[in-house]
Amino acid sequence: MTRLLLIGPPGAGKGTQAERLSEAFAVPAISTGDIFRFNVKNNTELGVKVKAFIDAGAYVPDSLTNEIVSDRLKQADAVAGFLLDGYPRTADQVQELDRLLEADGTALDAVVLIVADTEEVVARLLKRAAEQGRADDTADVIRHRLSVYEEQTAPLIDLYGSRGLVVTVDGLGAVDEVTGRILAALAARGLNATEEAASTT
Numbered sequence: 001m002t003r004l005l006l007i008g009p010p011g012a013g014k015g016t017q018a019e020r021l022s023e024a025f026a027v028p029a030i031s032t033g034d035i036f037r038f039n040v041k042n043n044t045e046l047g048v049k050v051k052a053f054i055d056a057g058a059y060v061p062d063s064l065t066n067e068i069v070s071d072r073l074k075q076a077d078a079v080a081g082f083l084l085d086g087y088p089r090t091a092d093q094v095q096e097l098d099r100l101l102e103a104d105g106t107a108l109d110a111v112v113l114i115v116a117d118t119e120e121v122v123a124r125l126l127k128r129a130a131e132q133g134r135a136d137d138t139a140d141v142i143r144h145r146l147s148v149y150e151e152q153t154a155p156l157i158d159l160y161g162s163r164g165l166v167v168t169v170d171g172l173g174a175v176d177e178v179t180g181r182i183l184a185a186l187a188a189r190g191l192n193a194t195e196e197a198a199s200t201t
C-alpha cells in the first residue's frame with residue numbers, strides 16, 4: 001500500500017488532486033484543513049479552539065494538529081496506506097509524523113510537491129472565495145497564508161528532498177492534466193495506481 005504526502009502552496013489544487021489520487025491508489029485522503037473546517041462548522045470543542053487561527057490564515061498550533069493526525073492515522077482505513085493533504089506543514093509536524101511512522105515500522109513512499117506561481121494561486125483562491133465563501137479566502141488572509149507557507153512549509157521540501165522523496169509536478173493546467181502528471185511521476189518511481197483506477201484515468 002502507498003503512503004503519500006501532498007505539499008504545495010494554498011491554491012495549488014491539493015484538495016482536488018488529493019481526491020483523485022486517493023481513488024487511484026485506493027487509500028484515504030486525509031486533509032487536516034477539511035477536518036478543522038468540519039469541526040468549526042459543527043462547533044465542536046476542537047472547532048472552537050481552532051476557528052480564530054483558520055480565519056486569520058495562521059497555522060493551528062502543532063500540538064492540536066499532531067493530535068488529530070495521530071488519531072486519524074490509527075483508524076482502520078489508514079493503517080495500510082494514506083494520502084496526507086496539507087500535513088505536515090511545520091518542522092515539528094514532520095518530527096511527529098516520523099515518530100508515528102517509525103512506531104508502526106512504516107515509511108513514506110513519496111512526497112508530491114505541486115508547484116504553482118503566486119499570481120496564479122492568488123487568482124484561484126479569489127475565485128474560490130467568490131464560489132464557496134471560505135472565510136480564509138479574502139485577499140489579505142490569502143497573502144498571509146502564502147507568507148506563512150513560504151516561511152514554515154516551503155523549508156520542508158528541502159528536508160524531504162534530502163531523503164530523496166520529493167516528486168515535483170507543475171500544478172498549472174487542467175485538473176486531468178495535472179493528475180496525469182502526478183500519476184506518471186509516481187509511476188516513474190515504481191508507485192503504480194491500482195489497476196482498476198488506472199484504467200479509468
Ligand code: AMP
Nearest residue numbers: 032033053054058059060065086087089
Ligand atoms: P487547507 O484547507 O489545507 O488550506 O487548510 C486550511 C487552514 O487550516 C490553514 O490555513 C490552517 O489554518 C489550518 N491547517 C490545516 N492544516 C494544517 C496544519 N498541518 N498545520 C497547521 N494548520 C493547519
